Amino acid sequence: xxxxxxPNPSLDRTMALAAPLVRGEVQRAExxxxxxxxxxVNVARVITSAGxxxxxxxxxxxxxxxxxxxxxxxxxxxxxxVPHAVxxxxxxxxxxxxxxxxxxxxxxLSADVVEALTDVLLREAPGARWIxxxxxxxxxxxxxxxxxxxxxxxxxxxRVALDTSGEPLLTALAPGRSAYPHLVxxxxxxxxxxxxxxxEPLAADPVATARAARTLHExxxxxxxxxxxxxxxxxxxxxxxxxxxxxxxxxxSTVGAGDSALAGYLLAEIDxxxxxxxxxxxVGYGSAAAALPGSELPTPHQVLPTGIAVTTLSL
Numbered sequence: 001x002x003x004x005x006x007p008n009p010s011l012d013r014t015m016a017l018a019a020p021l022v023r024g025e026v027q028r029a030e031x032x033x034x035x036x037x038x039x040x041v042n043v044a045r046v047i048t049s050a051g052x053x054x055x056x057x058x059x060x061x062x063x064x065x066x067x068x069x070x071x072x073x074x075x076x077x078x079x080x081x082v083p084h085a086v087x088x089x090x091x092x093x094x095x096x097x098x099x100x101x102x103x104x105x106x107x108x109l110s111a112d113v114v115e116a117l118t119d120v121l122l123r124e125a126p127g128a129r130w131i132x133x134x135x136x137x138x139x140x141x142x143x144x145x146x147x148x149x150x151x152x153x154x155x156x157x158x159r160v161a162l163d164t165s166g167e168p169l170l171t172a173l174a175p176g177r178s179a180y181p182h183l184v185x186x187x188x189x190x191x192x193x194x195x196x197x198x199x200e201p202l203a204a205d206p207v208a209t210a211r212a213a214r215t216l217h218e219x220x221x222x223x224x225x226x227x228x229x230x231x232x233x234x235x236x237x238x239x240x241x242x243x244x245x246x247x248x249x250x251x252x253s254t255v256g257a258g259d260s261a262l263a264g265y266l267l268a269e270i271d272x273x274x275x276x277x278x279x280x281x282x283v284g285y286g287s288a289a290a291a292l293p294g295s296e297l298p299t300p301h302q303v304l305p306t307g308i309a310v311t312t313l314s315l
Contacts, residue, residue: 002047002054002266003124004132005149006040007117007141008106009058011066012255014091014294021094029092035295036069037089039163040134042256042297046263046285048075049299052270057120059113060086078124080116082109091255093294099253106138114141118149125156130266132161133181134259136168143167151179159183163262165190173216180220185262187227191216206243209234210313214241223275225265225282227258232308233286235279240312242276244283247307249291256297261286264303280308 015029036045044056056077060067066086070077084107092100121131131153133146142148146168150160162172162181172181173194191212192199202209206228213224213236226234232246264285268278284305288298 001124001127002044002052002130002132002270003121003128004040004044004054004056004134005117005121006038006056006058006135007109007114007145008087008136008138009036009038009041009060009066010087010089010103010106011035011069012037012089012091012295014093014253014255014296016093016293018095020096021092021098021100033294033296034065034069036066036073036075037295038135039259040132041066041070041075042259043132043134043163043263043266044075044077045073046260046297047267048073049297050263050267051300052267055124057117057124058086059109059117078120080113080120082107082113091253091294093253097251097253099255099294101255106136108140109138110140114145118152121149121153122156125153125158128158129270130161130183131158132163132262132266134163136164136166144171147172147174147177150181151177154179161185161262161266163258165193169194173219173221175219177220182221183223183225183265184216184221185225185227185258185265187229187258191224191226203228203231206231206234207313207315210236210241210243211315214315225262225279227261227282227286229254229257230290233261233279233283234313235275235282237275239275241315242279242310243313244279244308244310246283246287247304249287249304251290252293253295254290255295257286257289260289260298276310280310283308
């Protein structure tokens, strides 16, 4: 079982345009699709579509459209009731693959809801192989909550994966913490942010990226998976560092690509794959997501089996 936490979920409406977006003009969309969203929800959707058990934990009232959408897709979930509707985001896609995403902030979560979400995670923990903490924190949630959850869940023997940014990431990865996530999945900007580095050199050099990721490993993060967009991904573990190139695709949308990469990595880990195979699966899933329109997420048969080269990096 993989349990995901999405404290700031969304209902994502994707609108596909037949022509390039023109600011200030009225344009008609060819189609519009609503999907349950938020990083942890996306991870749970990908894992569920691969036939593996996943549970999405999130705040939402019992009749919220996002829960209806999860039920329609067969995604198991544990929802903590809140008095407000889940935020609604809009993604606009253009024929050349350009994607514009308009995200609204989530509503404030009370201390009681934060405590209830924590309790749900603790109840799910005994049956979980991974607990995945994902996405931004809405107003009302302390920036150190992910760090606190990591320490709490680790004390219960859980492996924690973390995918976030900003202050929640900085706090969770700060030097000298008593517990760190087993796995973190930043992109190059988030990796640079966590270490106070310039992101530009990292984006252009997998070796520099791996050296930076090694710093997090030395602090106590067992596995660091850094997504590089169209350049693939880098993985650093205690044993070595690797870079995987991405297969050639026609990119249609980057929405959910990083979440799909994380899900692919976890799926490979469930299958007890070696690190090189886990990295290749992550890049395969991330690339498959980028080749799909809007917020559509990949199923196993959409993942390209070839075109991914993995090399060992010398640090």
